[in-house]
Amino acid sequence: MTIGKLIDGKAFAATLRDKVGEGVAGFVEATGRKPGLAVVLVGEDPASSVYVRSKGKMTVAAGMESFEFKRPDSIGEEDLLDLIEELNHDDRVDGILVQLPLPGHIDEAAVIGAIDPAKDVDGFHVVNSGKLATGQEALVPCTPLGCIMLLKDELGDLSGLEAVVVGRSNIVGKPMAALLLAESCTVTIAHSRTRDLASVVHRADIVVAAVGRAEMVKGEWIKPGATVIDVGINRVTDTEDGKARIVGDVATAEALAHVRAITPVPGGVGPMTIAVLLRNTLVAAHARAGLGKPEGL
Numbered sequence: 485m486t487i488g489k490l491i492d493g494k495a496f497a498a499t500l501r502d503k504v505g506e507g508v509a510g511f512v513e514a515t516g517r518k519p520g521l522a523v524v525l526v527g528e529d530p531a532s533s534v535y536v537r538s539k540g541k542m543t544v545a546a547g548m549e550s551f552e553f554k555r556p557d558s559i560g561e562e563d564l565l566d567l568i569e570e571l572n573h574d575d576r577v578d579g580i581l582v583q584l585p586l587p588g589h590i591d592e593a594a595v596i597g598a599i600d601p602a603k604d605v606d607g608f609h610v611v612n613s614g615k616l617a618t619g620q621e622a623l624v625p626c627t628p629l630g631c632i633m634l635l636k637d638e639l640g641d642l643s644g645l646e647a648v649v650v651g652r653s654n655i656v657g658k659p660m661a662a663l664l665l666a667e668s669c670t671v672t673i674a675h676s677r678t679r680d681l682a683s684v685v686h687r688a689d690i691v692v693a694a695v696g697r698a699e700m701v702k703g704e705w706i707k708p709g710a711t712v713i714d715v716g717i718n719r720v721t722d723t724e725d726g727k728a729r730i731v732g733d734v735a736t737a738e739a740l741a742h743v744r745a746i747t748p749v750p751g752g753v754g755p756m757t758i759a760v761l762l763r764n765t766l767v768a769a770h771a772r773a774g775l776g777k778p779e780g781l
């Protein structure tokens with residue numbers, strides 16, 4: 485039995501962060517200032533706090549300025565909108581990111597909609613999602629763009645390939661489908677109401693799993709030789725040793741017998757998210773400084 489390859493997203497992300505660091509040095513030389521990223525965290529969700537800390541550290545390591553804004557769970561929507569407005573007008577800030585999820589009493593769409601689209605380094609603003617959907621230059625959501633980078637590195641030209649995206653979120657599923665379409669894939673979006681998901685997945689040369697359900701995509705669903713991108717991060721308790729661990733949306737051990745290549749969890753797509761965030765911040769800084777697109781990114 486042949487075993488597929490594990491795609492090393494951690495290594496790819498480290499290389500991308502190095503390239504961003506080189507781009508940042510060029511930007512500083514050209515403009516006399518550092519690109520700046522503002523991250524807003526509401527509440528104390530432990531996972532979100534870890535991601536925000538990690539974003540701050542990596543922003544600084546890439547040579548950029550990091551601005552962190554922590555607000556309590558109890559913050560009102562108006563106060564959050566005021567903070568966004570301040571950041572929109574702060575010239576040191578090239579990128580604004582509001583860590584998701586937000587507490588239930590805050591309207592996520594209203595907050596994202598308040599971000600200046602030119603500073604929307606998450607690519608979640610409707611101006612950016614609309615541009616992506618219509619094939620215009622846009623700031624593109626970090627996780628899907630990271631997935632495309634890994635796929636192109638593994639497969640080269642994606643044109644004509646059959647791609648199935650499992651999951652239809654605004655953050656991953658929908659932009660992922662738009663990006664695959666822009667690469668001339670034949671794209672299907674599957675979701676919780678899809679009938680006979682196993683046979684839909686079995687058609688695919690490329691499977692992107694982003695449903696948020698631990699190991700839901702089974703190995704035998706995968707067409708032999710397909711490439712699988714697992715976006716899921718699910719915290720589970722191991723039934724054997726009782727320890728907490730994270731698993732993806734794909735049953736990786738089973739899938740390895742079928743795939744050409746697959747991203748592991750952890751160490752696959754996850755690290756790409758922050759590396760692409762840094763890349764997007766440099767892209768936004770370049771555009772705001774009238775420098776066009778940074779080279780090689």
Ligand SMILES: Nc1nc2c(c(=O)[nH]1)N[C@@H](CN(C=O)c1ccc(C(=O)N[C@@H](CCC(=O)O)C(=O)O)cc1)CN2
Binds near residue numbers: 581754757
């Ligand atoms: N405003 C945003 N909110 C959220 C986003 C986002 O892109 N923008 N994505 C996720 C969280 N996220 C970054 O914010 C993120 C998730 C996972 C990783 C990562 O490196 N994961 C590791 C495992 C980490 C662990 O053990 O928990 C991996 O997969 O190897 C980085 C960033 C939701 N919110």
Ligand SMILES: [Mg+2]
Binds near residue numbers: 592
């Ligand atoms: Mg809400």
